[in-house]
Amino acid sequence: MNDRTKFVLDEDRIPRAWYNIAADLPVPPPAVLHPGTGQPIGPADLAPLFPMALIGQEVSADREIEIPDPVRDAYKLYRPSPIHRAHRLERALGTPAHIYYKYEGVSPGGSHKPNTAIAQAFYNKEEGVTRLATETGAGQWGTSLAIAGALFGLEVKVYMVRASYDQKPYRRMLMETYGAEVVASPSPTTNYGRQVLAATPENPGSLGIAISEAVEDAATRDDTKYSLGSVLNHVLLHQTVIGLEAIEQMAMAGEEPEIVIGCTGGGSNFAGMAFPWIGRQLRGEGSYRVIAVEPEASPSLTRGVYAYDFGDTARLTPLVKMHTLGHDFIPEPIHAGGLRYHGMAPLVSLAKELGLIEARAVHQNASFEAGVAFARTEGILPAPESSHAIRAAIDEALVAREEGTPRVILFNLSGHGHFDLSAYERYLAGALEDYEFPAERVAEALAAVPVVSD
Numbered sequence: 001m002n003d004r005t006k007f008v009l010d011e012d013r014i015p016r017a018w019y020n021i022a023a024d025l026p027v028p029p030p031a032v033l034h035p036g037t038g039q040p041i042g043p044a045d046l047a048p049l050f051p052m053a054l055i056g057q058e059v060s061a062d063r064e065i066e067i068p069d070p071v072r073d074a075y076k077l078y079r080p081s082p083i084h085r086a087h088r089l090e091r092a093l094g095t096p097a098h099i100y101y102k103y104e105g106v107s108p109g110g111s112h113k114p115n116t117a118i119a120q121a122f123y124n125k126e127e128g129v130t131r132l133a134t135e136t137g138a139g140q141w142g143t144s145l146a147i148a149g150a151l152f153g154l155e156v157k158v159y160m161v162r163a164s165y166d167q168k169p170y171r172r173m174l175m176e177t178y179g180a181e182v183v184a185s186p187s188p189t190t191n192y193g194r195q196v197l198a199a200t201p202e203n204p205g206s207l208g209i210a211i212s213e214a215v216e217d218a219a220t221r222d223d224t225k226y227s228l229g230s231v232l233n234h235v236l237l238h239q240t241v242i243g244l245e246a247i248e249q250m251a252m253a254g255e256e257p258e259i260v261i262g263c264t265g266g267g268s269n270f271a272g273m274a275f276p277w278i279g280r281q282l283r284g285e286g287s288y289r290v291i292a293v294e295p296e297a298s299p300s301l302t303r304g305v306y307a308y309d310f311g312d313t314a315r316l317t318p319l320v321k322m323h324t325l326g327h328d329f330i331p332e333p334i335h336a337g338g339l340r341y342h343g344m345a346p347l348v349s350l351a352k353e354l355g356l357i358e359a360r361a362v363h364q365n366a367s368f369e370a371g372v373a374f375a376r377t378e379g380i381l382p383a384p385e386s387s388h389a390i391r392a393a394i395d396e397a398l399v400a401r402e403e404g405t406p407r408v409i410l411f412n413l414s415g416h417g418h419f420d421l422s423a424y425e426r427y428l429a430g431a432l433e434d435y436e437f438p439a440e441r442v443a444e445a446l447a448a449v450p451v452v453s454d
Contacts, residue, residue: 005087007249009080014072019240021275021347022233022387023063024282027235029273029350033308033319038452041318047432048219049226054120057234065237067119074118074151078107079241083249083410088377090397097400098255099393101413102246103275103380112269112417113229116238120227121148131155131224132334135185135210137172137265137341138164138385140415146180155183157224159185159193159213162205164184170419171379185210192216192314206330207266207341212314217382225403230266231311231322231345242412257288259396263388264292264301264359267345273412275347278356290357291396292348293388297435298331300324300344301352301359303442308452309343314434319452322349323417326445332435342445360392363434367391368427371417383415384423425438 022029023311028274031040037271057065057163067075086099104112124132132154136142142158149156158180165172165184172182183189185205186196196203196296203209211228218226228235250257260277262270270292280286294301300323309324324343325331331342344352351357371387373394382390389411400407417424426432 001437002072005085005253007083007252009248010246011076011080013248014079015241015244016068016072016437017064017066018237019244019276019279020060020063020065020237021279022061024279025350026282026354028347030145030321033452035310035315035318038319045318049215051123051129053123053126054234056110057237058232068122071119071122073307075241078114079422080245081106081242083246083253084378085253086378089374092373092377093394093397095397095401096406097397098403098408099397100250100253100257100408100410102242102410103413104242104269105380105383105413109140109144109149110418111140111144112239112242112412113141114147114236115241115272116229116268116382117141117144118150118151119238121145121152121154124225124227125152125154129154129223129225131157131221132227133157133214133224134227134229135159135161135214136164136229137161137207137384139168139175139419142175142180142182143171144179145227145229146175146178152176152422156180157217158182158211159187161207161210162183162203166423168419174419177406181284185213187213190216202383204330206313208313208327208330211312212316214317215312216259216314217341230268230341231343233347235268236271236275236345236347238261239268240275242269242272243274243276246273247280255408256286258407259289259291259409261291261293261389261409261411263295263385263414264344264348265339265385266343267348269412269414271345274357278351281356289418291354291392292352292357292359293392294359294361295339295388296361296363297438298325298339298341299361299437300342301349302342303437304362305446305449306349306353307449309449319450320346322346323352324449325442328447328448329442329445332438339388362388362391365427365432365434368424368432370394371434372424372427380413381417381424382413383417384420386414
């Protein structure tokens with residue numbers, strides 16, 4: 001038996017259209033509301049932040065949305081990404097399960113994030129935008145947008161969450177190498193950043209704060225639009241190239257997954273893998289258990305409430321209905337920085353409410369244990385975020401061993417951990433801390449969630 005079986009598509013098999021799950025859901029997604037009036041927003045309300053093409057995708061009910069040729073051409077730098085069968089991991093676990101993983105770490109940025117960064121850069125360039133402002137947690141998104149900006153000739157300003165800015169200097173250096181300007185958030189370069197620093201000078205930052213800064217930046221400059229790496233419908237749409245390729249590759253393998261797994265912070269890599277499979281299920285073409293795995297320190301799907309809330313702490317963004325821990329909640333500075341967000345993508349949240357997906361939360365030590373086991377068997381060092389999905393895949397494989405029943409497991413390995421070695425160093429030294437769910441702090445944050453009638 002081979003140590004690793006690899007399933008690779010030719011570049012002409014890159015999907016020609018993204019998949020929009022809204023077309024197959026049994027109920028329409030809840031409306032997005034204006035942060036000032038509380039009324040449903042229209043295209044004009046979003047125009048200061050996004051190009052019209054992306055606004056159209058945000059509200060589209062079409063099942064397929066064509067991928068422009070310049071985007072597909074840029075995808076050819078790294079797509080289609082491979083699927084591997086993890087034979088060595090299976091043997092180490094002594095499991096009858098067949099474990100497959102889709103490896104998105106082959107992209108120039110080392111994660112799945114370029115799938116939407118490239119698309120967003122293209123559409124902004126088409127509308128004459130010359131500069132993009134964004135936030136980043138662990139740095140994968142900021143890196144990806146910096147790459148996309150270089151590909152399409154756009155300036156990029158990145159507000160990087162302070163905890164990750166300090167923990168991951170090489171991510172910052174990589175973004176700067178691609179031409180982006182990077183500042184730690186909260187920063188002294190925006191009104192909101194100065195306000196936060198005045199109140200809490202040692203604030204570790206959060207994605208909610210960084211989003212506020214990036215939105216303020218974009219809203220106050222005529223040459224700038226805002227670019228988001230997760231949560232919004234058009235972002236999840238662009239990521240579906242992952243699952244669409246995976247469906248074809250699993251057919252090449254001659255197997256159908258029973259369990260589909262992804263880590264979740266804002267929801268983009270999870271939705272990218274899961275939504276095309278869920279779409280098959282909704283259309284009666286298959287049946288799957290779909291598992292979203294999040295950190296215990298920021299468990300929006302497992303411990304949050306399903307309510308309208310702001311996507312940022314300054315309350316500048318529209319109100320969306322999602323699983324939330326409260327927009328004021330600042331998660332502990334865990335090393336899976338890309339999963340440190342108070343809310344979950346509205347479409348992922350709706351899928352959870354409809355019973356289409358399961359959710360579980362794990363501590364960072366348990367996820368790093370799984371990441372190390374994966375590295376020592378499969379040879380790939382996973383990103384801390386991706387290790388959450390590996391943890392669930394291993395747990396499901398162990399259940400198969402205990403029951404003596406084979407099952408096919410597919411998970412998204414959303415990126416590599418080459419810039420996360422300081423986190424692995426802390427884990428290997430036994431210095432990595434598990435944070436208990438901060439119930440009191442979440443309760444305080446949820447008290448600030450606006451009361452909105454459906």
